[in-house]
Amino acid sequence: MQRKLTRDANQKVLAGVCAGLARYFGWKVEYTRLGYLALSILSAGFPGILVYIILWVVMPEE
Numbered sequence: 640m641q642r643k644l645t646r647d648a649n650q651k652v653l654a655g656v657c658a659g660l661a662r663y664f665g666w667k668v669e670y671t672r673l674g675y676l677a678l679s680i681l682s683a684g685f686p687g688i689l690v691y692i693i694l695w696v697v698m699p700e701e
Contacts, residue, residue, distance in 0.1 A: 645701040654695040 647658035650668055661671035679687025
């Protein structure tokens with residue numbers, strides 16, 4: 640069975656991107672959200688927000 644990268648409609652907070660990434664890679668959703676937030680804040684110029692918006696548009700909802 641092939642895994643598909645989709646946004647998770649059941650565990651979403653904003654758009655379900657982090658929940659979808661967590662499910663795809665087998666990570667805990669809470670740790671994925673915290674890691675993504677930390678990475679976005681610690682990056683110069685907050686490119687994580689732009690990446691999140693792009694993933695929101697590109698990733699289909701399950």
